[in-house]
Amino acid sequence: MTLPADQIYEIAVIGGGVNGCGIARDAAGRGAQVLLLEAGDLAGGTSSASTKLIHGGLRYLEHYEFALVREALSEREQLWGIAPHIIWPLRFVLPHAKGLRPRWLLRLGLFIYDHIGGRKRLPTAESIDLSRHPAGGPLKPEFAQGFVYSDCWVDDARLVVLNARDAADRGAAIRTHCPVERLERHGDLWHLDTPDGPFRARAVVNAAGPRVLDVLGRAHEQAEYGMRLVRGSHIVVPKLFDHEFAYFFQLPDGRIFFAIPYEQDFTLIGTTDRDHTGGEPRASEEEIAYLCEGASLYFRNRVVPADVVWTYSGVRPLLDDHSGKPEAATRGYRFDLSEAEEGAPILTVFGGKITTYRHLAQEAVELLAERLPVLKGEGWTATATLPGGDFPREEADDLLALIADRYPFLEPLWASRLARCYGTLTTEILGDAASLAECGAHFGHGLTEAEVRFLMRREWARSAEDVLWRRTKLGLRFSAAEQDQLRAFIAGRPAD
Template identity: 70%
Template sequence: MSGTLYDIAVIGGGVNGCGIARDAAGRGARVLVLEKGDLASGTSSASTKLIHGGLRYLEHYEFALVREALTERERLWQIAPHIIHPMRFVLPHVKGLRPRWLLRLGLFLYDHIGGRRALPPTQSIDLRKHPAGRPLKAGFGPAFVYSDGWVDDARLVVLNARDAADKGATILTRTGVEGLERVDGAWTIHTRTCEFRAKAVVNAAGPAVLDLIGRAGEATQRRMRLVRGSHIVVPRLFDHPYAYFFQIPDGRIFFAIPYQQDFTLIGTTDRDHEGSLDEVHASEEEIAYLCEAANAYFDKAISPADVVWTYSGVRPLVDDGSGKPEAATRGYSFDLDLDPQGCAPFLSVFGGKITTYRHLAKDAVEKLQPLVPALAGSDWTAEAPLPGGDFPMKELDGLKAGLARDYRFLDEGTVDRIARAYGTKAREWLGPASSLEALGANFGHGLTAAEVDYLVAREWARTAEDVLWRRTKLGLRLDATQVERLKNYMGGEE
């Protein structure tokens, strides 16, 4: 039994859970986070990696959700300009699909309902003359270019956890919750190795939210819709910085996004998910579907044999009775339950999307504020930078230039990766090094022992998979021998 009585125990180490922990810790609460796997090991590292309003949600009349998400875009870019950056998206007009006037109307609303300030507005282009038209098949002409943002989703989660820990929170990974019970006006939380006590519990278990409600002996009338989104990564299909928003004849859309310098990310699908939440994979049908969709637009055809990596996540959406998975709302809501004496609150989080995580966290904390005396003050996360993000949001190039100047032994690609992952925190582990050898063992592609040690000490990395697929995306580059060396260095996998 842990001797600490926490003010809040957050169960779930995804973006919502870590966002809530950060906000609550910053307001003075004693916070505990329990995550059964690694941080961001579920849905929060399996997004399309966009900070966006959700242009297609306008079709479903989700105006309030789109406005909220658009308002958050530039706030998040401001507080995390290393892991979030603006991106221009090309939306071709396709005869027989959504009419051109409808696309223009949607983009007009997109530009004006969310308080856009720093991002450039929508423009009309001709793909026969624009660089974004070169990789496409002949026949595309009128198109629109609009703004949204890109995010390293897994690092967004880790940096929220790091900031929460810096403000006093206790973050425990690989600590699954087996049961909860109210005892003497507080919660006792049972794990395999320990018990914890907390005055309040936040259920941020994502797709497992209903399962955790059952483990706590609670009841709910809520229904969740679990929707699997799958993505494929292929060798680079284009060499310009634009991303694409494409329509499909079945009414859906997909994105093709520049990814990790040498690759193209294509996604996503929307499939109702009925299997295990522990093993979520892209099906052969989903991979073929995305390849076929891309081949309708790009001149260079791809097949499943060209796919170098796939990933899938299960989105825990509120079941609003929508007929199609893609039409289910991406909004969020809460259930708050108290014991008969009005104590020991149990707050369950339903739904949400990565763009609105900070706003969701604020709303969750403010729901608990009247019930948890340690929570003081008002919203503070809208302007406080995440770790490494304490520089102006348009000055990433300046940050990279400084690293390139001071660490001349790093190649351009490694400087870019490090700057985008760590921002100003990069110097904490680069230190006074004047050569690559000074950073210890070199596992390949700029990954050194100094960086791995930092990820273990400061970012809760435990395995090679944590390092290669969540803290970095170097799993796309390291070969089997290099991966084995990293595993040996880290003491082998669990």
């Protein structure tokens, strides 16, 4: 899509991660003319490399981050309400390990966790006997007692894309693969040079995540806060258990990690916390071994690096609060808004976590509203559903049944994936198809031409990697030959 050369946007958002897309959505919904510029693909960095949880952060209580935990927990059920197709409740089992945190401390932490954030619908924590509980079966027999508590799972990359889609539906212009090459203030306007041409905006939001300082440098602005880049790595292995519970494990070094049911046939294990000094984030052999050894402390069946079918790593752009260990660095966020006398404002976002993105976006827009009167409207994103999420959260299973009934040619795994990716938009993708053949080419594992065309037309997918690793996670199942077939199809069809 070609944008008008003389267009002046109220806001140019730099960064297509969860914070940038959340800010673009909020501002567009208040009537602002918004331009979002992303150097690569949406959610191409940190926002698709999380542990995929909407949670308060139980371990942050140990660091006395009560305000952060309260904010995150208050967001947890709101996000579940606006995106029940990609966010759903999950019960976590926390085994008691002798010699580590005492039972009374775990019980106290879970009590605070249940009551600090306004929990309404999620079940409370409780003690369990792991010798009788289904989650105890895969564990070593020495883990006989524990607790179970509630949090939520999220498809992180889809959360980003759906925020961008909703922003676009409300008038925002979304430009992917469009890095900002030059950023200059000229009085009351910012001039941004990109491969797609020059743009002008009355304000800039710097939501570039790990690259916020680079953007500030291009704008000739000084950073008010320091950044600490921390790499979190995850491994995926064939599923280690058949039940629907996740695990929250403690390690002897004081750290914690999760083992989570993933894409029906796998288990996701993570995360690590290592200071990142640059380059493409990748899980090191040391990190992979660390996660395997940690899992092997708890599970009866030993986990070894040869079991790993996929790894992914992301760089968390954390505020540098001069913590000693990376895992102790705050997951909170701060804003830096340029002074009024400097001309056109630039708002920089430092830090943040996926659970608090919506509240962060609302705060950012309200802060900008002091300089941009067009943003004076009320906050609205807490109750407005994201695309495909317009059904009651308690009826997710009913939606799946409806999809399976309407499209009986779908295998159960395929129908479940579509329901959890697209919710009510599944019918927009498949239309009146009465057979798999009517969905066009079948690339494998339920991915059809109809879905790929939708992702290219409506969700800015440009490559097989965009489709297989961010819009879906079918890369876990696709063979090399199947990937090549998909690449050839996309290469031969420009996005609509």
